[in-house]
Amino acid sequence: MADKLRLAVFLSGGGSNLQSIIDKCAEDYIPAKVALVVSSTRKAFGLTRAKKAGIEGVVYRRKKFPDGKTADTWLVNLLDDHKIDFIALAGYLKMLPPPVVKAFKGRIYNIHPALLPKFGGKGMYGLKVHRAVIEARESESGVTIHKADEIYDHGEIVAQEKVPVFPEDTPEELAARVLKVEHSLYPKVLKTVSERLLKEMEK
Numbered sequence: 001m002a003d004k005l006r007l008a009v010f011l012s013g014g015g016s017n018l019q020s021i022i023d024k025c026a027e028d029y030i031p032a033k034v035a036l037v038v039s040s041t042r043k044a045f046g047l048t049r050a051k052k053a054g055i056e057g058v059v060y061r062r063k064k065f066p067d068g069k070t071a072d073t074w075l076v077n078l079l080d081d082h083k084i085d086f087i088a089l090a091g092y093l094k095m096l097p098p099p100v101v102k103a104f105k106g107r108i109y110n111i112h113p114a115l116l117p118k119f120g121g122k123g124m125y126g127l128k129v130h131r132a133v134i135e136a137r138e139s140e141s142g143v144t145i146h147k148a149d150e151i152y153d154h155g156e157i158v159a160q161e162k163v164p165v166f167p168e169d170t171p172e173e174l175a176a177r178v179l180k181v182e183h184s185l186y187p188k189v190l191k192t193v194s195e196r197l198l199k200e201m202e203k
Contacts, residue, residue, distance in 0.1 A: 005085040006035040010092035015046025017090035024187040032194045036082045040094045072097040108148040113178045116144040120153030130171040143181045
């Protein structure tokens with residue numbers, strides 16, 4: 001019985017949340033190992049972070065396959081080959097294929113830079129979220145971590161943490177404030193998830 005789970009992180013950008021997860025796994029704060037990084041684009045700096053940490057990074061672009069079924073099967077097999085136990089979405093801008101959601105039901109987590117159910121859904125990511133929060137004159141925003149399913153920013157919420165929104169905020173300033181919370185909250189949740197999954201596997 002392994003004492004650490006194998007985690008796959010999906011991303012589309014800089015991978016700062018990936019880095020916080022890698023660091024906390026290295027410290028044994030999270031009883032897991034990032035065993036695979038999957039990116040929706042080869043331009044994502046998160047792939048560079050993965051390479052520096054000695055983690056395999058893979059680009060998965062559905063349109064590069066002859067059809068959806070072939071693409072879905074390839075991704076499921078990739079996760080199986082790496083013996084992945086659970087998945088963390090960290091700025092992944094694509095929808096996970098239904099076969100992956102089914103195979104990892106209840107074991108896929110997503111982080112969103114707002115207090116869901118507000119300011120979520122398709123196309124709501126990055127500065128678009130923070131701009132919408134400011135334009136709505138919200139007094140607070142924050143971070144939501146939830147179980148991912150077949151709908152964007154949907155699924156059971158497992159953790160939220162609020163941050164203030166100031167009248168003079170720019171989207172970039174709010175983003176920086178939210179990101180600090182992301183880097184602390186996501187590892188906390190993944191630690192709890194890992195510990196729970198390990199206990200379940202021991203039964």
